[in-house]
Amino acid sequence: RINPRTVPKARTMANLTLAADLIARICLVAMFPFSAVEKIWDWDDCLAQTNAAGLPGGRVMLIAAIAIEAVTPLLIVVGMWDRAAAAVLAGFCFVTAFLYHPFWNATDFWLKGAPSKGREHFWQFLKNFGLTGGLLLVVFAGVPANPIDVARHPLSSTRDRS
Helix, strand or coil, X not given: CCCCCHHHHHHHHHHHHHHHHHHHHHHHHCXXXXXXXXXXXXXXXXXXXXXXXXXXXXXXXXXHHHHHHHHHHHHXXXXXXXXXXXXXXXXXXXXXXXXXXXXXXXXXXXXCCCCCHHHHHHHXXXXXXXXXXXHHHHHHCCCCCCHHHXXXXXXXXXXXXX
16 A cells, blocks of 8 residues: 655655766766867877877777767766666776876876875876776666676667666
8 A cells, every 4th residue: 555645755865866866977978078179179198198198099989989979978977878887987987097007107106295196197097996986886886787687688778667
Protein backbone atom coordinates (compact mmCIF):
# COMPACT_ATOMS: atom_id res chain seq x y z
CA ARG A 1 0.00 0.00 0.00
CA ILE A 2 1.33 3.44 -0.98
CA ASN A 3 1.19 6.19 1.59
CA PRO A 4 0.12 9.39 -0.24
CA ARG A 5 2.14 11.51 2.20
CA THR A 6 5.44 9.89 1.19
CA VAL A 7 4.96 10.21 -2.59
CA PRO A 8 5.83 13.95 -2.80
CA LYS A 9 8.82 13.38 -0.51
CA ALA A 10 10.09 10.57 -2.75
CA ARG A 11 9.67 12.76 -5.84
CA THR A 12 11.56 15.59 -4.15
CA MET A 13 14.40 13.25 -3.24
CA ALA A 14 14.51 11.88 -6.78
CA ASN A 15 14.63 15.41 -8.19
CA LEU A 16 17.41 16.37 -5.77
CA THR A 17 19.37 13.29 -6.78
CA LEU A 18 19.00 14.16 -10.45
CA ALA A 19 20.02 17.77 -9.80
CA ALA A 20 23.08 16.69 -7.79
CA ASP A 21 24.07 14.29 -10.54
CA LEU A 22 23.72 17.00 -13.18
CA ILE A 23 25.72 19.53 -11.15
CA ALA A 24 28.47 16.97 -10.50
CA ARG A 25 28.69 16.09 -14.19
CA ILE A 26 28.87 19.75 -15.21
CA CYS A 27 31.61 20.44 -12.65
CA LEU A 28 33.56 17.37 -13.77
CA VAL A 29 33.65 18.28 -17.46
CA ALA A 30 33.28 22.09 -17.51
CA MET A 31 36.90 22.76 -18.42
CA PHE A 32 36.98 20.61 -21.55
CA PRO A 33 34.82 22.66 -23.96
CA PHE A 34 36.82 25.77 -23.01
CA SER A 35 40.02 23.85 -23.67
CA ALA A 36 38.69 22.82 -27.10
CA VAL A 37 37.92 26.46 -27.94
CA GLU A 38 41.38 27.53 -26.78
CA LYS A 39 42.97 24.91 -29.03
CA ILE A 40 41.07 26.36 -32.00
CA TRP A 41 41.87 29.99 -31.14
CA ASP A 42 45.52 29.28 -30.40
CA TRP A 43 46.02 26.62 -33.07
CA ASP A 44 49.72 27.28 -33.82
CA ASP A 45 50.90 27.17 -30.20
CA CYS A 46 48.73 24.15 -29.44
CA LEU A 47 50.03 22.36 -32.52
CA ALA A 48 53.60 23.07 -31.38
CA GLN A 49 52.77 21.62 -27.95
CA THR A 50 51.14 18.57 -29.55
CA ASN A 51 54.19 18.02 -31.75
CA ALA A 52 56.45 18.33 -28.67
CA ALA A 53 55.29 14.87 -27.58
CA GLY A 54 57.42 13.50 -30.40
CA LEU A 55 54.63 11.45 -31.92
CA PRO A 56 53.71 11.59 -35.60
CA GLY A 57 50.46 13.16 -36.75
CA GLY A 58 50.35 16.27 -34.61
CA ARG A 59 47.54 17.85 -36.65
CA VAL A 60 45.39 14.71 -36.46
CA MET A 61 46.05 14.40 -32.72
CA LEU A 62 45.10 18.04 -32.16
CA ILE A 63 41.89 17.69 -34.18
CA ALA A 64 41.05 14.53 -32.23
CA ALA A 65 41.71 16.36 -28.95
CA ILE A 66 39.40 19.19 -29.97
CA ALA A 67 36.67 16.72 -30.97
CA ILE A 68 37.03 14.74 -27.73
CA GLU A 69 37.03 17.86 -25.56
CA ALA A 70 34.04 19.36 -27.40
CA VAL A 71 31.76 16.33 -27.78
CA THR A 72 32.30 13.98 -24.83
CA PRO A 73 31.43 16.55 -22.13
CA LEU A 74 28.07 17.22 -23.80
CA LEU A 75 27.31 13.50 -23.93
CA ILE A 76 28.28 13.10 -20.27
CA VAL A 77 26.13 16.02 -19.10
CA VAL A 78 23.01 15.00 -21.04
CA GLY A 79 23.45 11.31 -20.22
CA MET A 80 23.59 10.08 -23.80
CA TRP A 81 26.21 7.35 -24.30
CA ASP A 82 27.75 8.85 -21.20
CA ARG A 83 29.64 5.74 -20.14
CA ALA A 84 31.40 5.45 -23.49
CA ALA A 85 32.04 9.22 -23.58
CA ALA A 86 33.45 9.18 -20.04
CA ALA A 87 35.67 6.20 -20.90
CA VAL A 88 37.06 8.04 -23.94
CA LEU A 89 37.62 11.23 -21.95
CA ALA A 90 39.23 9.29 -19.08
CA GLY A 91 41.61 7.65 -21.55
CA PHE A 92 42.37 11.06 -23.04
CA CYS A 93 43.21 12.50 -19.58
CA PHE A 94 45.36 9.48 -18.69
CA VAL A 95 47.36 9.61 -21.93
CA THR A 96 47.84 13.38 -21.87
CA ALA A 97 49.14 13.17 -18.30
CA PHE A 98 52.04 11.02 -19.47
CA LEU A 99 52.63 12.68 -22.85
CA TYR A 100 52.45 16.32 -21.82
CA HIS A 101 53.20 16.49 -18.09
CA PRO A 102 56.40 14.46 -17.56
CA PHE A 103 57.34 16.09 -14.27
CA TRP A 104 59.93 13.34 -13.67
CA ASN A 105 62.09 14.81 -16.47
CA ALA A 106 62.27 18.29 -14.93
CA THR A 107 65.56 19.25 -13.34
CA ASP A 108 63.97 22.02 -11.27
CA PHE A 109 61.40 19.84 -9.44
CA TRP A 110 63.22 19.93 -6.09
CA LEU A 111 64.40 23.56 -6.22
CA LYS A 112 63.09 25.51 -3.25
CA GLY A 113 61.42 28.87 -3.66
CA ALA A 114 61.92 29.22 -7.39
CA PRO A 115 59.10 28.72 -9.87
CA SER A 116 59.37 25.15 -11.08
CA LYS A 117 58.19 23.71 -14.39
CA GLY A 118 58.56 20.27 -12.81
CA ARG A 119 56.14 21.06 -9.98
CA GLU A 120 53.76 22.74 -12.42
CA HIS A 121 53.74 19.57 -14.51
CA PHE A 122 53.38 17.47 -11.34
CA TRP A 123 50.16 19.26 -10.39
CA GLN A 124 48.83 19.06 -13.95
CA PHE A 125 49.68 15.34 -13.99
CA LEU A 126 47.76 14.79 -10.74
CA LYS A 127 44.84 16.91 -12.01
CA ASN A 128 44.60 14.63 -15.04
CA PHE A 129 44.61 11.59 -12.77
CA GLY A 130 41.87 13.10 -10.60
CA LEU A 131 39.79 13.77 -13.69
CA THR A 132 40.42 10.22 -14.88
CA GLY A 133 39.10 8.90 -11.56
CA GLY A 134 36.02 11.09 -11.66
CA LEU A 135 35.27 10.05 -15.21
CA LEU A 136 35.68 6.39 -14.32
CA LEU A 137 33.00 6.92 -11.67
CA VAL A 138 30.66 7.99 -14.46
CA VAL A 139 31.60 4.81 -16.35
CA PHE A 140 31.10 2.39 -13.46
CA ALA A 141 28.79 4.21 -11.01
CA GLY A 142 25.45 5.99 -11.39
CA VAL A 143 22.77 3.36 -11.55
CA PRO A 144 24.87 0.53 -10.11
CA ALA A 145 26.60 -1.34 -12.87
CA ASN A 146 29.31 -3.92 -12.67
CA PRO A 147 32.22 -3.87 -15.15
CA ILE A 148 30.94 -6.98 -16.94
CA ASP A 149 27.59 -5.34 -17.74
CA VAL A 150 29.36 -2.17 -18.90
CA ALA A 151 31.67 -4.24 -21.12
CA ARG A 152 28.69 -6.11 -22.58
CA HIS A 153 26.82 -2.85 -23.25
CA PRO A 154 29.49 -0.15 -23.74
CA LEU A 155 27.02 2.36 -25.16
CA SER A 156 24.66 2.04 -22.21
CA SER A 157 23.93 5.04 -20.08
CA THR A 158 23.98 5.51 -16.33
CA ARG A 159 20.55 7.04 -16.86
CA ASP A 160 19.14 3.72 -18.17
CA ARG A 161 16.72 2.41 -15.58
CA SER A 162 16.12 -1.05 -17.06
